[in-house]
Amino acid sequence: MTRILAIGSYTDTDSAALAGMGAQALPSLDALASLPQDLRSGVEGLAYKGHAALGGDSMDLLPGLRVIANFGVGYDAIDVEAATARGIVVTNTPDVLNDDVADLAVGMLIAQNRGFEPAMAAVRSGDWSAKGDLPLARKMSGRRVGVLGLGRIGQEIAARLVPFKCEIHYWSRSPKSTPGWTFHDDPVALARAVDDMIVAVVGGPETEGLVSAQVIEALGTDGVLVNIARGSVIDEAALIEALEQGRIRGAALDVFRGEPHVDPRLARLPNLLPLPHIGSATVETRAAMGALQRRNLQAVLAGDAAVTPVNAV
Amino acid sequence: MTRILAIGSYTDTDSAALAGMGAQALPSLDALASLPQDLRSGVEGLAYKGHAALGGDSMDLLPGLRVIANFGVGYDAIDVEAATARGIVVTNTPDVLNDDVADLAVGMLIAQNRGFEPAMAAVRSGDWSAKGDLPLARKMSGRRVGVLGLGRIGQEIAARLVPFKCEIHYWSRSPKSTPGWTFHDDPVALARAVDDMIVAVVGGPETEGLVSAQVIEALGTDGVLVNIARGSVIDEAALIEALEQGRIRGAALDVFRGEPHVDPRLARLPNLLPLPHIGSATVETRAAMGALQRRNLQAVLAGDAAVTPVNAV
CATH class of the missing domain: 3.40.50.720 (NAD(P)-binding Rossmann-like Domain)
Structure with missing residues (x-):
């Protein structure tokens, strides 16, 4: 039976x-x-x-x-x-996947700020030799990073960013006892205070659309948005529009609404680093x-x- | 004048x-x-x-x-x-570029262990949706990492790996006062003691071919080799052979012998993550x-x- x-x-x-x-x-x-x-x-x-x-x-x-x-x-x-x-x-x-997801988030932030995808392609294609160096990328160390959701995964992410000399800000349901990390009581306020934002909240109805058009706007033209949580947390239509219009510098997404089907507008954006939900895929x-x-x-x-x-x- | x-x-x-x-x-x-x-x-x-x-x-x-x-x-x-x-x-x-080079080295180690290049391609091409998930990658946190050359850049790299719970080993001309990090007096001994190795020595005649066929062999079939130093430090012919034959799991190279011309055998290897010398390119x-x-x-x-x-x- x-x-x-x-x-x-x-x-x-x-x-x-x-x-x-x-x-x-x-x-x-x-x-x-x-x-x-x-x-x-x-x-x-x-x-x-x-x-x-x-x-x-x-x-x-x-x-x-x-x-x-x-x-x-x-x-x-x-x-x-x-x-x-x-x-x-x-x-x-x-818990058993906290390390993997945190590793991925930090890797995505580095890879997006440093332009890994076009850089790898330039070597593979021979363009480096034929056409010379790519435009300069952006420095990752020292950026002010906002962690949206300071649960166990969020804390692992923030801890990894400390030796990168990043100023850590976070939003969470309540302030945590993390000396040196700055609490914000509102996602928009968090986005305004930082350069880049990493989304690490749980999914579900409570966080649906938490990264709204307003949050993306507040992150601004120099900002990078990383999501290793759930596609539902981001207003994806607003993000696509902001990426297309350069109102945000870039995004790195491991999760998507309707995945594994990814909006074709997202899949062809050069300022997006897309990954196929590999947060714990080791x-x-x-x-x-x-x-x-x-x-x-x-x-x-x-x-x-x-x-x-x-x-x- | x-x-x-x-x-x-x-x-x-x-x-x-x-x-x-x-x-x-x-x-x-x-x-x-x-x-x-x-x-x-x-x-x-x-x-x-x-x-x-x-x-x-x-x-x-x-x-x-x-x-x-x-x-x-x-x-x-x-x-x-x-x-x-x-x-x-x-x-x-x-010094002004230490952060950038260290950021890159850590990003390369994450990206190689977690398979960023094929993963990004799977989303871009629609293969994720059409063919399903990729094979599992490897966990980065907790790996034993050997830093070859513990100068200022090497130390920045090692410091960033600490919250990844990596065991740090290093080779340098002399032991440094870095409690908790293990000194090895020989590159082959270093390679034997670790999972992955990051090359951070200076270039020039003194380090020509320091990462020899023996070092690569000692790193072994589970190892990943990262080079952000100079192409001259690695016996590139030995590395190509080891990568082609799977005697080393992977490599991530920001520098090459004869760059920007990259050996075409290297440029097409799927277990290589190649970057076009962008160590300080921000x-x-x-x-x-x-x-x-x-x-x-x-x-x-x-x-x-x-x-x-x-x-x-």
Whole structure:
């Protein structure tokens, strides 16, 4: 009898480990409804990896469900309220990916300010030899950087920027005890105080459009906007317009609205550094995320407390 | 009468400032011999920007020369011994570019470990949407990094890697008082002790081929080699072979032998991140370098000590 369903695309190692727990693989959430009812009724644990919305309707197809173990720290795709109402524990994989996401954010800020993309292309194409040096880029050390959301990932990002002699500013729901870093109570005020901004808030309705046209305008013509959080946090239409018109100097985005489909206007902008949501996409971190996902499943199914729950059931 | 010649390609700002000092512009060193002898005889200061060899022959064309002010920290193109023998002060522009070069080195290490180049291309081309995620990359935080040459730039690089939780190892002519960083007395021993290596030594005959086939071999199949120093430091033929055969995982090079001409075998390697010698190529730093070059010229021509001399005359 199938007690666990594993939805999404897993590495061979993770697939084998899940199969070892007796999990049945399902390529996507859409396939859930087509499973036989007696199979669905026996399912108590769901390993979930994906960004498709997982709501109460899907949960109701699994009446015996006790735990949804999400692969990833962001669980905005899951209707946690609906899960709580049904007595289903939701877990995520926090912390194990903080380093990767922070590394990426800092790398994106350097690569955008220093113009890595056109520079690499100039060597590959032979243009460096044929046409000479590129226009000068911009210095990264010493820039004033605003971190939007000073949670665990935001703090890892800010800590990495200290030896770059960056002045650190942040917006968060409340001031943190981080001596030397300056708190702002409003994203627009943060944008006005800094050169560049890195978005590190959680996704979901609370932060939808938090980086508004006003925030982008306040960042200004010398500013660079980096997003390693969720596409939903940025008013993407306003950002496209600002990038096209040079009202912001550049952006570096690892996440997009409607990803993996990227607005073609964004994809061709030369002042954008685009990445395909690789925040945690390393061998090391994905292995740690898979292990934590399985530990959460095992704990709840064994009647123990979840390791990293996101709701109280 | 022309007291100063400015050789090389300068920004508009630098050109204007040099012209304001009465300097005559000369596109390249080759043009020196074709200048009238009476003009050459009056020249006392040379602003030099370039990588073409500046030897005793060129100096002898300027019998009244008192100072060669190099634009850049690396002065391996200038025959300093020949200058000293002729009583000519040679100056460079140290320190003002340390931040830029260190920023670049860290950005290159992140970008190479995290696969920025194929990742950006996947978004640009639409492949992310059409073909799905790329293979997983590698985690950067926590890697053991060896810095070859712990001078001022090497120390800036190492300091930036500390909050990435990297274990720092280094090779230098002598151990430095850097608690927590591990000294190795041999480049091969350094390569064996670390995951990745960043080359930050000076150029010139002393470091020619210092990163030998043995060093590359010792770095091993999981290693990444970053070079922000000089192309001459690496045995490039050995590196190409190791990259082609996967005996080293990857490299990120800002400098090449014979640059701006890059060996076509290097330019097409997918496990190489190539940059067109942009170590100090930012608006801010190039302005600071130009200002320091002019201060050195002015000081020596006024009979004062040079600000940043590299020889004792």
